[in-house]
Amino acid sequence: MSDISSRGYANADKLVSTEWVAARLSDDNVRIIESNEDPLLYPSGHIPGAVEVDWVKDLNDPLRRDYLGKSGFEALAGRIGITPETTVIFYGDKSNWWATYALWVFELFNHSNAKIMDGGRLKWVEEGRELTREAPSISPSSYSAPERDDSQIRAFRDAVLQHTQEAGQLVDVRSPAEFSGEKLHMEGYPQEGAVRGGHIPGASNVPWSRAANEDGTFKNAADLRAIYLDEIGLNPAEPTIAYCRIGERSSHTWFVLTNLLGFGDVRNYDGSWTEWGNSVGLPIEK
């Protein structure tokens, strides 16, 4: 894959290469964060100095279906030793699916100095770069976070309903079988399904993984524009909402549309199909 700066991204600064990371393993102003679905990956070996942020235990409220609040984020940030000035670099498994999810949550707390390591864990490993099982030595920090801001990049059910009634742009990033209603859940995730199959009226279907190459890196801007602009006709100047089943796959697409293609107003509907498809009275299409 070509250099990130030559791929035509709107905000190429949000992506860093494995080489960039390898050169900054001792940089105190950079914190590398691994975020995976498989809980064994990080402890089996991680980038030297990297900390782990677990999408289940660290990012979600343990009781409510919601993300952690201000105090929870401050505690998390303190544990991983970052300040608002720290550059955080996320990487992980599944083409950075979980890394973009973690980055999206950090941006809810306005920690916008956050980037993704292109290609994620798989690329680092396949390049034969160093992994360690040694726990990093982290000095806890004090982090004063703002209240979580759900107004800019997060969408809730009522706003999505209004968006559909106004014929707003919607991207369903699930598989075609989920989109059509043939399947009520993602392959392998039957407990995260819904009582009805189909999609939110007016949505276009682009599975999230189409934005990634085989090696987990992001496609270049021209290829991404061919998918999101030419193929399904999205207008970067119009408000756009992305969704999947719980908001994790769609955070990957949110990252692509916002940072790589420069869309001005993209929100991630984390209630997604597990909320919409189970809600009373909401319209669906098949």
Added chain:
Amino acid sequence: MADYPAKLQEFLDDFAFISSREERVDFLITLADEFQPVPQSVASKPYDEANRVIGCESEAFVWAIDRSDGSVDFFFDVLNPQGLSAMAMSAILDQSCSGAPLEQVAAIDGEVVFTFFGRDISMGKGRGLTEIINAVVYQARRRLPQS
């Protein structure tokens, strides 16, 4: 109700004593390191889709080869190189179910996943691992006489 295969029960007893996440993870990683993919004498890529574990995101496959004594040798592969949990689960089943009495293999409850991986594993991951167990149990049950 039939007992579980002796080696599986041994694993379950060992995991039941684990009190910390770190200890559990270390044990599972050790098992994942012991994972042996299916030998070419049994199957080679591309694998027959009939052996795929439906519902496992890590692209796990299971084979069952009959032994002359009536028991079965189970073989596994996990195509996702990052599928460590699936490799650990496969290693446990490989070491505990191959050669075990079919009645005992057929009696395994998928809920044992939570004894190995803990209750805080994600729903999706837990379900995928359970499906690997179910694939093994299915192979045992289909070989038993219909009651």
